[in-house]
Amino acid sequence: MKTNNVEYTTFSGWVDAPGDVRSPLNQDVTCEVAVVGGGLAGMSTALRLAERGQDVVLLEAEFCGHGSASRNAGQLAGAPGGDIQFLNLLYPKKFPGIVRFAENSAHFVEHLIERLGIDCDYEATGNVCAAVSRGQMGRVRRVTKILQKAGAKVELGTSAELGIPRGFLGGFRESVGGMMNPGKFSLGIRRAVLASSARVFERTRVTDITRGGGHVTIKTSGGEVRANKLVLATNAFGGELSITPKRLSVPIWVTEVETEPIDPARLAALGWTSRSGVVTQHNFMENYRLTPRNTIVFGVRRIQRGKSYPLPLRKPDEAVVADLARGFETRFPALADVAAARAWGGWIGITTSWLPLAGNIDDNVFYSVACNGHGLAQAPYLGSLIADHIVDGGEKHEDLKALWMKKPKFGRPVMMGAPGLRTIWAVDRFNDLINGSRRNARRGAAPVN
Ligand SMILES: Cc1cc2nc3c(=O)[nH]c(=O)nc-3n(C[C@H](O)[C@H](O)[C@H](O)COP(=O)(O)OP(=O)(O)OC[C@H]3O[C@@H](n4cnc5c(N)ncnc54)[C@H](O)[C@@H]3O)c2cc1C
Numbered sequence: 001m002k003t004n005n006v007e008y009t010t011f012s013g014w015v016d017a018p019g020d021v022r023s024p025l026n027q028d029v030t031c032e033v034a035v036v037g038g039g040l041a042g043m044s045t046a047l048r049l050a051e052r053g054q055d056v057v058l059l060e061a062e063f064c065g066h067g068s069a070s071r072n073a074g075q076l077a078g079a080p081g082g083d084i085q086f087l088n089l090l091y092p093k094k095f096p097g098i099v100r101f102a103e104n105s106a107h108f109v110e111h112l113i114e115r116l117g118i119d120c121d122y123e124a125t126g127n128v129c130a131a132v133s134r135g136q137m138g139r140v141r142r143v144t145k146i147l148q149k150a151g152a153k154v155e156l157g158t159s160a161e162l163g164i165p166r167g168f169l170g171g172f173r174e175s176v177g178g179m180m181n182p183g184k185f186s187l188g189i190r191r192a193v194l195a196s197s198a199r200v201f202e203r204t205r206v207t208d209i210t211r212g213g214g215h216v217t218i219k220t221s222g223g224e225v226r227a228n229k230l231v232l233a234t235n236a237f238g239g240e241l242s243i244t245p246k247r248l249s250v251p252i253w254v255t256e257v258e259t260e261p262i263d264p265a266r267l268a269a270l271g272w273t274s275r276s277g278v279v280t281q282h283n284f285m286e287n288y289r290l291t292p293r294n295t296i297v298f299g300v301r302r303i304q305r306g307k308s309y310p311l312p313l314r315k316p317d318e319a320v321v322a323d324l325a326r327g328f329e330t331r332f333p334a335l336a337d338v339a340a341a342r343a344w345g346g347w348i349g350i351t352t353s354w355l356p357l358a359g360n361i362d363d364n365v366f367y368s369v370a371c372n373g374h375g376l377a378q379a380p381y382l383g384s385l386i387a388d389h390i391v392d393g394g395e396k397h398e399d400l401k402a403l404w405m406k407k408p409k410f411g412r413p414v415m416m417g418a419p420g421l422r423t424i425w426a427v428d429r430f431n432d433l434i435n436g437s438r439r440n441a442r443r444g445a446a447p448v449n
Contacts, residue, residue, distance in 0.1 A: 001259075001325040001326075001328050001329050001335075001336060001337075001338060001339065001340055002337075002339040002340065003318070003321055003322050003325045003339075003340045005339060005341075006257070006318075006321055006340050006341065006342060006343050007341065007342040007343070008315040008316060008318075008321075008342075008343050008344075009315065009342060009343070009344045010313050010314065010315050010344075011066070011070070011071070011344065012070045012071040012182075012183050012344050012346075013256065013258050013297075013342045013343070013344045014070060014071075014074070014181050014182055014183030014184065015070060015181070015183030015184055015187060017063065017066075018063055018065075018187060018190065020194075021063045021202050021203060022063075022194070022200050022201060022202040022203075023201070023202075023203070024201055024202065024203040024204045024220070024221075024222050025059065025201040025204045025220050025222045025223045025225070026222040026223055027222070027223045028223045028224045028225075028226070029057060029199070029223065029224075029225050029226075030225070030226045030227070031055050031056060031057040031199070031225060031226075031227050031228075032054050032055040032056065032227065032228050032229065033049055033054055033055070033056045033057075033227060033228070033229045033230070033231065033390060034056070034057045034058075034059065034216065034218055034225050034227035034229070034230050034231070035049075035056060035057070035058045035059070035230075035231045035233055036059050036206045036209070036218065036230065036231070036232055036233060036234055036241075037059075037060065037061075037067075037232065037233035037234040037235065037237070038058055038059075038060030038063070038064030038065065038066075038190070038193075038200070038202070038233075039064075039065070039066075039067045039068065039069040039186075039233060039235055039379065040069045040186060040189070040375060040376065040379035040380045040383065041233040041235065041368060041370065041375070041379040041380065041382060041383040042058060042060070042064075042231070042233030042234075042383065043058070043064050043065070043069075043186075043189045043190060043192075043193045043380075043383070044112075044189065044379070044380040044381075044382075044383030044384050044387075045231050045233060045383035045384065045386055045387045046058040046193050046196075046198045046200070046387075047189065047192055047193045047196055047198065047384075047387075048383070048384045048387035048388065049198070049387045049390065049391065050193070050196035050197045050198040051196065052387065052388075052391045053391075054387075054390070054391060055197075056197075056198045056199070057198070057199045057200075057201070057225050057227065058193065058198050058199070058200045058201070059201050059204045059206055059218065059220065059225065060200070060201070060202045060203075060204060061203070061204065061205040061206070061237075062202065062203065063190075063202045063203070064186075064189075064190040064193060064194075064200065064202060065183070065186035065187055065189070065190050067235060067236075067237070067346060067347065068235065068236070068254075068346040068347060068348050068371070068375065069182065069186040069379075070182060070183040070186045070187070071182070071183075071256070071344055071345065071346035072182045072256075072346070072375075072376050073182070073256055073277070073287050073289060073297055073299055074179050074180045074181055074182040074185075074277075074289065074297070074376065075127050075177075075179050075277035075279070075287060075289055075376070076106050076109055076110075076122075076127075076177040076178050076179060076180060076376055076377050077102065077106065077127055077174060077177050077374050077376070077377055078102060078103050078105075078106040078126070078127070078152075078153065078174040078175070078176030078177035078377070079099065079102050079103070079129075079147055079152050079154065079174045079176075080098050080099060080101075080102045080355075080356075080374065081354070081372040081373050081374035082354035082355070082372055083283075083354070084143045084146055084147060085139070085142060085143060085146065086354070087354060087355065088146045088150070090353075091353070091355065094355065094402065095150055096150045096151060097398075097399070097401070097402025097403075098355060098356070098402060098403070099147065099150040099151055099152050100151060100398075100399065100402065101356065101378070101381075101399045101402050101403060102152075102374070102377070102378065103151075103152065103153065103176050104381065104399055105370075105377035105378040105380075105381035105382070106176045106177040106377040107176065108377070108380065108381040108384065109185075109376070109377050109380055109381065110122070110124070110178075112189070112380060113180075113185065113188075116188060116189065116192045118184065118185055118188030118189070118192075119184060119188070120180045120181050120182070120184035120185035120188055121180055121181045121184065121291075121292050122178060122179070122180040122185075123178050123179055123180070123275060124177070124178040125178045125179060125274060125275045125276045125277065126173045126174050126175045126176065126177055126178060126274070126276050127173070127174050127177055127178070127179070127276055127277040127278070127279065128162050128164050128168075128171045128172065128173045128174075128274075128276045128277070128278050128279070129143065129171050129172050129174070129279055129280075129281060130159070130162075130164060130168035130169075130170070130171035130278045130279065130280055130281070131168065131169045131170055131171050131280070131281050132167070132168055132169065132280055132281075132282075132330075132331065132432070132435065133169070133431065133432075133435035133438075134169070134435075135431065135435070136169070136280065136281040136282075137169050137170060137171075139281050140156070140170065140171050140172055140281060141156065143172070143281075144156045144172040147172070152174070153174065153175045153176055154172045154173065154174050154175070155172060155173050155175065156170070156171075156172045157170055157171070157172070157173065158170040159171075159271070160271070162274060162276065163271070163272065163273035163274030163275075163276065164271075164272055164274060164276060164278055165270040165271055165272050165278075165331070165332065166270075166271055167330070167331040167332055167333070168278060168280075168331070171278075171281075173274075173276060177377065178276075178277075179275075179276075179277045179289050179290075181291075181292075182376060185376075189380070201220075204220050204222065205220060205221070206218055206219065206220055206241065207219050207220060207221065208241070208242070209230065209241055209242075209243040210243075211243075211362065211364070211365065214228070214364070215227060215228055215364075216228075216229070216230040216364060216365065218230065228364060229364045229365070229366070229390060230364065230365045230366070231366045231367075231368075231383075231386060231387075231390075232244060232365065232366065232367040232368075233368065233383060235249065235347070235348070235349040235369060235371055235375070235379075236249055236251040236252070236306065236311065236347035236348055236349035236371070237251070237309075237310075237311055237347065238349065238367070238369070239251065239309050240309045240310050240311070243361070243365065244367065245361065245367065245408035245409070245410060246410065247352055247410040247411070247412065247413065248349075248351070248367060248369060248408070248410055249349030249350060249351055249369045249371065250305070250306075250349070250350045250351075250352065250413045250416050251305070251306030251311055251347050251348075251349060251350075252303050252304065252305060252306065252347070252348050252349075252350050252416070253303065253304040253305075253306060253314070253345055253346070253347060253348075254299065254300055254303055254345055254346060254347075254348050254373070255299055255300070255302070255316040255317075255320050255321065255324065255343060255344070255345040256297055256298070256299035256300075256343065256344055256345065257297070257298055257299060257316075257321055257324050257325070257328075257340050257342070257343045258291070258295050258296070258297045258340070258341055258342050258343075259295045259296045259297075259298075259328075259335075259338050259339065259340060259341060260295065260338060260339045260340075260341040261293060261294045261295055262294050262295065262296065262335065262338055263294075264294055266334070266335065267290070267294060269334065270332070270334070270335075272290060275290050277289040282301070282428040282431075283424045283427060283428050284300055284301055284302065284303055284421075284424060284425060284428060285300050285301075285373075286298065286299075286300060286301045286324075286327050286331070287299055287300055288328075288331065288332075295341070296328075296332070296335075296338075298324060298327070298328055299324060300373070301323060301324055301327050301425075301428075302320050302323050302324070302425050303421055303425075304317070304320070304418075304421065305416060305417060305418055305421055306347060311347050314345070315343075315344075315345070316343045316344065316345040321340065321343045324340075325340055328340075330432065330436070348371050348372070348373055348375070349369050349371040349372075350371065350372055350373075350413070350416065351369050351371075351372060351410070352410050352411045352412065352413045352414070352416075353410070353411070354372055355372075355403070356368075356369065356370035356371075356372065356374075356375075356378050356382060356403050357369055357370075357403050357404075357405050358370075358382060358385075358386060358400060358403050358404055358405065359404055359405035359406075359407075359408055360408075361408050366386050366389075366390065367408070368382050368383070368386055368403075370382040370403075381399070382400075382403070385397050385399060385400040386400070388400075
């Protein structure tokens with residue numbers, strides 16, 4: 001795969017930035033509920049609060065949808081993220097609730113798209129967790145059993161049965177969910193929030209938050225917001241504000257690449273008849289999906305830890321794009337001559353438990369992180385559940401109860417430093433090498449060194 005003409009962007013490959021960015025806050029205001037962060041979680045919270053008659057202010061540092069909301073791969077997952085075997089082992093009581101939350105999240109987003117009339121090229125194809133080796137196929141079988149036992153709608157199959165390319169051996173399909181253009185989706189929610197009664201201030205970075213006298217004071221360079229309640233929806237950026245519970249989320253940089261348009265006949269020859277998005281069973285998954293513009297978007301595989309706050313506005317590293325291109329060639333040897341056209345990336349928030357979570361600090365500050373690479377479905381749903389929790393005087397939906405933290409205390413991240421991440425990446429590549437050698441040996445070719 002050629003990577004010499006890649007367009008590197010600091011925003012997203014899916015859409016352009018909106019032309020109607022709202023004015024920053026330039027005076028002091030008061031409100032019932034303030035929401036900090038205009039991503040999927042924050043916009044969904046503000047929209048729901050406004051729809052339920054609350055006086056709400058939304059503050060966003062850039063423009064709503066500027067974060068991972070518009071940058072993700074657009075794969076709407078119907079099952080939880082993270083290492084399922086590990087989560088089931090460590091949190092056996094919580095796990096069925098997390099599975100139900102994940103599935104309801106995907107349904108919620110499908111209804112939201114319909115209700116708001118958002119044109120985001122949504123296709124209800126489901127997604128396939130695919131194996132690239134016999135070892136991964138064993139893992140797929142074990143994970144399928146665990147998910148089915150917890151009530152998830154997943155089915156096991158070979159690549160032919162699942163309608164995915166033959167570069168994958170097989171896998172399980174999450175039948176709930178699908179794929180979309182996430183940039184169009186997030187700008188669609190943005191339009192709905194701007195049209196609602198919520199007061200939205202963009203280009204308004206919150207610099208500090210203090211509490212006292214039963215209210216919250218939110219500082220920005222243009223003015224202060226005094227609110228009775230606050231919702232923190234800052235995802236990976238949470239550590240920039242001292243009010244955020246320590247270690248709520250670990251910031252990780254994730255990269256996506258899009259190919260040049262591919263001849264439809266060549267795409268048809270792949271046997272990707274289901275059009276389902278695909279994620280592999282590596283420790284750091286690879287994701288692959290078709291787009292309506294006859295391209296393939298692919299990414300992750302090599303992730304990078306945010307070193308310090310504030311997190312920089314950045315482009316992907318050329319070395320990471322080259323590594324992703326090597327992965328693409330391995331999975332799609334017939335498309336090895338296709339060029340990578342553009343690359344972008346974003347900051348995702350990983351929780352140290354790898355579970356989506358929500359909670360409160362005292363009784364007037366609420367937080368949530370529903371990311372772990374699966375927030376396209378989960379963040380909007382969780383945002384809406386938190387809004388209902390606030391309006392309903394502390395009542396919690398069953399799905400919110402499943403994630404609720406009694407105390408805002410979070411463990412230390414394990415293996416998430418730069419050396420740990422490099423080691424995990426190297427283990428994945430070593431396994432790929434062994435599997436490549438075995439494949440070549442089976443074909444009678446010389447093993448790859
Ligand atoms: C490359 C990539 C691929 C991904 N692929 C998928 C996928 O296929 N499927 C999936 O389910 N998930 C995927 N994800 C994850 C998903 O995009 C996120 O989980 C989801 O967008 C999280 O939404 P959010 O609202 O929590 O965060 P964000 O969208 O990141 O929003 C946080 C917002 O807070 C604002 N903010 C932060 N600090 C401040 C401050 N001090 N003042 C004001 N505003 C502030 C930021 O500007 C930002 O707009 C991917 C993510 C990336 C980056």
